[in-house]
Amino acid sequence: MTRPLEDLASPYLRGLIPYSPGKPIQEVERELGIRDSVKLASNENPLGPSPLALAALRDALADIHRYPDGSGYRLSQALAKHWDVSSDMVILGNGSNELLELAGRCFLMPGEEAVYAKQAFIVYDMVAQVTGATKVAVPLKNFTHDLEAMRAAISPRTKLVFVANPNNPTGTAVPPRALEDFLAAVPPDVLVIVDEAYYEYLPPDLVPDTLRFVRTGRLVLLLRTFSKIYGLAGLRIGYGIGPAPLIALLNRARQPFNTNSLAQAAATAALRDEQHVASTRRITEAGLRYLAEQCRALGLSVVPSAANFLLVDVGRPGPATADALLRHGVIVRPMAGYGFLTHLRISIGTPPENERCIAALKAVLGK
Ligand SMILES: *Cc1c(COP(=O)(O)O)cnc(C)c1O
16 A cells, blocks of 8 residues: 555645635626636736836747756846845845745755734745744734734744734834844844835835845845736746855855846846836825725724735724626735634725725625
């Protein structure tokens, strides 16, 4: 008798709960027989990709029979220039997700500890789980990273700390000074990953100087992405900025062609498109204000957001409410998986999409 497949797999895999992504629009429409639905579920850019990125993609298409530049030379150079660091401080990833996993694989061993917030991006928990590391999940305080408690949770066994700023799914950002003090206080042999997927959405008074820690050689890895404000989620491209020795170490374990040629070309062009970034910021700020005001007018409480989505307490079970909204063609994410049983996470859309969302909420809540 052969052993069950489950027994052949790594024991750490057995406890792994697969990531559940927001449903693709096409699937929802097929299932429910509806059309013209709006997806406000994955924090994507509702304006679409930058026209410059699309043009670069078209130019790059003819060369897809070639392997990509494994070092991502042009994009790394462009990013280095953009952030005023040297290009050996930049690593590209197949989405920043890949870099989270790569860092976990490079640093975490069974018995060592990973510290992160309990209601932060679920991937940190998954990375700790598959590597067999001990998970130290620190509860949020008032929907925000409790940096003091996280600092206190660091032990001699701690190898890796994850901080999402702004956090997903709450949208909250920590005060810049608090994050900087935290980074300064973490022992120098503990790697801190600051996941800044929504960095470009931060209001000016909430932008921390995280690069300073990288420049001074602290064991800090900043993760940023082209999936959110740059509107390239489907291409899978993100990057990390860290001290050169850390980047060299991560590069040793990286797949040689982890980012594809189309993604590299599009991202290089998108980085230059300041106008696209600026208009995205503008419509996001306005949309956030609109959604928050409308929700409050419906008597719902919202968590103040520094990102491109809003966590809303609908005061009744979130999953059933999200299902009801689906029937109105509005796709949002219930957050019960994070322990927010009555909350929905709503991505900011275009003005008409936001209006659709509020109209559907009114209908579903009977208001
Ligand atoms: C969306 C998101 C990412 C980005 O993932 P990609 O792999 O770059 O698409 C990373 N971290 C957080 C917290 C996110 O919400």
